Amino acid sequence: MAASQEGKRRGRPHLVPIPEKADVVLSVLTGQETVPQAAARAGVAVQTVWMWRRKFIEAGKMGLEGEVVRKKPNVGEEDDRLTQLKIALGEIYLELFKLRSQLSATGIEHDGRFWGK
Known part of the structure; x- marks a missing residue:
């Protein structure tokens, strides 16, 4: 790797947990940090x-x-989960x-029910 590339991250950025994202955003909105300071602290752009x-x-x-904000389901x-349930059912x-x-x-005769009445 070239000297200019050392220390730089490549590929997909790391995932920042939601509580940390909220902390970063709130610190910017309240004026505790500038956007560049908060970005450096979180390790993001x-x-x-x-x-x-x-x-x-x-x-x-x-x-x-009054609009509802919903999290999109992860298909x-x-x-x-559906595959796991199908396997378990099988x-x-x-x-x-x-x-x-x-x-x-x-x-032994049975009528097909597990718990006969």
Whole structure:
């Protein structure tokens, strides 16, 4: 790596936790720090702090106007969870099938319900 590139980050920036973002934005809005100071403290670009500030103000404005601010669902996470549930359901079905087969092999009659009344 060239000497001019040393110490510079490459690739995707690190994810800043939401509480830290809020702290950065509030320190800028209250005048405790300038945008460049807050950006340096958070380890992000100055433009990133301006974006966080704009989003923070817009979300607050929408709340005051009575609009509901909702977090967009992460489709990837939902798909993963759905896949996990399908796998679990399949495993339960196979276990039920196995138990019913074992019960039938014993000659005990059943009506298909687990907890007969």
